[in-house]
Amino acid sequence: MGPVLGIETSCDETSAAVVDGAGIRGLAIASQDAHAAFGGVVPELAARAHIRALDAMVSHALSRAGLESDALEGVGVTAGPGLVGALLVGVNWAKAFAFGRGLPLLGVHHMEGHLFATSLEDRDAVPPFVSLLVSGGHTLLLEARAWGDYRLLGQTRDDAAGEAFDKVARRLGLGYPGGPEIERAAASGTPGARPLPRPMLSGSDGPGDAAWFDMSFSGLKTAVALAAAELEAGDGLHDAVADLAAEFQEAVVDVLAEKTARAVDLTGVRRVVLGGGVARNSRLRERLAERLGAGCRLFAPSPRLATDNAAMIAAVARHRLAGGERSGWDLNADPTLPFPGLDSSAAPALATAEGGSG
Ligand code: KG4
Ligand code: ZN
Numbered sequence: 001m002g003p004v005l006g007i008e009t010s011c012d013e014t015s016a017a018v019v020d021g022a023g024i025r026g027l028a029i030a031s032q033d034a035h036a037a038f039g040g041v042v043p044e045l046a047a048r049a050h051i052r053a054l055d056a057m058v059s060h061a062l063s064r065a066g067l068e069s070d071a072l073e074g075v076g077v078t079a080g081p082g083l084v085g086a087l088l089v090g091v092n093w094a095k096a097f098a099f100g101r102g103l104p105l106l107g108v109h110h111m112e113g114h115l116f117a118t119s120l121e122d123r124d125a126v127p128p129f130v131s132l133l134v135s136g137g138h139t140l141l142l143e144a145r146a147w148g149d150y151r152l153l154g155q156t157r158d159d160a161a162g163e164a165f166d167k168v169a170r171r172l173g174l175g176y177p178g179g180p181e182i183e184r185a186a187a188s189g190t191p192g193a194r195p196l197p198r199p200m201l202s203g204s205d206g207p208g209d210a211a212w213f214d215m216s217f218s219g220l221k222t223a224v225a226l227a228a229a230e231l232e233a234g235d236g237l238h239d240a241v242a243d244l245a246a247e248f249q250e251a252v253v254d255v256l257a258e259k260t261a262r263a264v265d266l267t268g269v270r271r272v273v274l275g276g277g278v279a280r281n282s283r284l285r286e287r288l289a290e291r292l293g294a295g296c297r298l299f300a301p302s303p304r305l306a307t308d309n310a311a312m313i314a315a316v317a318r319h320r321l322a323g324g325e326r327s328g329w330d331l332n333a334d335p336t337l338p339f340p341g342l343d344s345s346a347a348p349a350l351a352t353a354e355g356g357s358g
Helices: 043-065 083-102 110-120 161-171 178-186 218-233 236-265 282-292 311-322 347-353
Strands: 004-008 014-020 025-030 076-082 106-111 129-134 139-146 149-155 272-276 297-299
Touching: 004 043, 004 311, 004 347, 025 043, 025 149, 043 083, 043 106, 043 149, 076 110, 076 311, 083 106, 083 282, 106 110, 106 311, 110 149, 110 236, 110 311, 129 236, 139 236, 149 236, 161 178, 161 218, 161 236, 178 236, 178 282, 218 236, 272 282, 282 297
Parallel strands: 004 076, 076 106, 129 272, 272 297
Antiparallel strands: 004 014, 014 025, 129 139, 139 149
């Protein structure tokens, strides 16, 4: 299959990309900075900004690829999960574009995009592997047996890892998005100086228990808020921000690394692929490499492919379109789109898990 155009508008990045058998031919990403002043994504602003930016992103992607639109052989677009108004901009744009040119169309699940991202840069980052997907909206631990054939092992029961970074950053008076701000502040702090809990690391018996693989970050976030309030009532928060950021980051990273190592032990698959915005965190990559050891290969996306981008969406679409899949012209945005091919019954541990995809 030839070049495929990908479109991503699920949150606050407007992105278009052209991907073919050789990898990324052209990628354009516009990050919306209007949200920073509000400390989080404002859905209506996001949708409007997508409308303004999308045409230009597609033109950039095509010109970087050195291609005219008539060279395209398919179109993929994020159909969910995400903000419904934001998703609708991309879905409607892609439908009109594909229909007008007689191209096959595929609605893509955003998190399957994150799963494919690293394979665009490293040909070995293909199934079978264990994957830790850590974004602003989701935290998933799964086994990819083949593309399209996934087994859910664990997930967060409340906040996603990225969401916890964003909320803690806000509480500590740092900017948005919170992940990079926490990482920067943590660099001059000492983990352990102000101890925080490692939620769901102990108190579970083993792989037969959902808690063995599941995660929870809401209580950790509250622990930071309590520590911050205590400091504000005493000596002041300002001097403690770096230490709190360092300890919070260390706690999240400890939990993610341990749960991932457990998934490797359970499956015996000694290959781990990271995905999602939190995969940008260098302490996470360092700690994972340490915990997994030399006998396990760790694949991580480069920064631009860790956070939201359309190349990963084009990669999924190209794979599924080549296999004969098509979306109809009635394709709609679905904020709660289920992960395709994700078997959540296979893991005995998950029988008792209490929903909450984050
Ligand atoms: O995958 P992504 O771009 O968007 C979603 O699908 O949600 O992930 C965005 C998330 C945000 O929560 C952001 O704070 C987090 O990724 N993030 C980081 C870092 N860079 C971005 N978290 C920790 N450390 C980072 N360096
Ligand atoms: Zn994402």
